[in-house]
Amino acid sequence: MPRALIHLLIIFVILAALIFLKAVGPLDYVLDFTRQTVLYLNKPLVQVLTVNREFFVFISNLRDVARQNAILSRQVAELAGSLAKLEGLGEENRVLREALGLTSRSKLALISAEVIGFDPQSVERSVILGRGSRHSVAAGDAVVGSSGVMVGVISTVSERTSQMELITSGKVVVNARTSNGSATGVVRGEHGLGLLFDLIGQDQTVKLNDRIVTSGLGGQFPQDLLIGTVGEIRSSPSELFQKASVIPAANLRNLQVVFVVKPP
């Protein structure tokens, strides 16, 4: 038997053993440790590359920088005014709730986590986070981005790292509703290609640009986490349920820091 074929057979036996070890669990410690090591080893490289990237992005966007600056300055002034009004409304809200005897809305407990790696074959499916079971992360926890938008769900947890399935992954199904409450259904990922708002009753109303948020039904995910906006209605009155495509609100390709949501 040719020598190379013997070595090939040995390698495939080793691969089978590794698959078994991965299924049983011991290999997860090795992968977990390797990810943590890579996180530290890669810091200088990432910093150098980030500086280079920012430099080239800045150079290519010089023409737009001044215009964006003017727009942002105007937005800051408008937001400052809105903030002042909201603070007044917030205080009024608190007073009314206390008067009616309602409990104050629970605040979510958040665990910050750095994104330390992406699936090398497909960025749209899963990412590795630098937090694990020792940081109280558990499988099934919702994950939000820095703007409070839902970005995914924790799928597997090791001691120091965890794997998050992006919300566009086929594994993720979330009970959802429109922000104005006119329609309820489920949002499911379309295997990395987008989101589908499904199982909407024909008697309910869903329109283009409606904001979709988690409904909190089932208790798995907190309610009112923004998922995205309706991009296209994909059904007809003759079907049992309505469907709509949802454009994710988060930029899933540029995740750097995310937050794992723990139930109160």
Next chain:
Amino acid sequence: MAKKHLYQVLFLIFLWLLEIALSRVFAEEKFIIPQLVLLYVIVLALTRSQVESIWYAFAAGFLQEVFSGLFFGAHVFSLIIIAVLVYFVTRHWTVQDISFVASVLTVFTSTILLIILTFFYHQFFVFLNFAEKAALGSFFGLGIVLTIFLNLIFFYLFRALFTFFIKRNERPL
């Protein structure tokens, strides 16, 4: 001999770390990231013995599994197959010092083959209910053309590097 393997392993680890760092920094523009680990495997299959190239393909695949969301073994399996195919083609169908056209075809085919093999490997385990379905469309995109172009540039760089060190230290195979 041991020194040669040490340098090769260190170079592989460096390329892997660089590819991971690039995928983190340029996550929005993933198609401008050359597939350094794949190119390393191709060049090794071109310049080394078959046994050596398949063991290095195994090691490279294992490193890629660390951050992979696919069923374990997809990258190991794919890179080994690519190493075997590149070795076979460049020893039996073309010459080892391959022409420009052969280089383009090798890089192009390997890039596409890596995607297809990892997808079908994963789909096999989906069929056995050990993994969740993945859409082929989430692996491909029009930007793959840019990736292939970048792969070709780095392929020539790596090949020049390896050829330089081979001529300097060893007899050609």
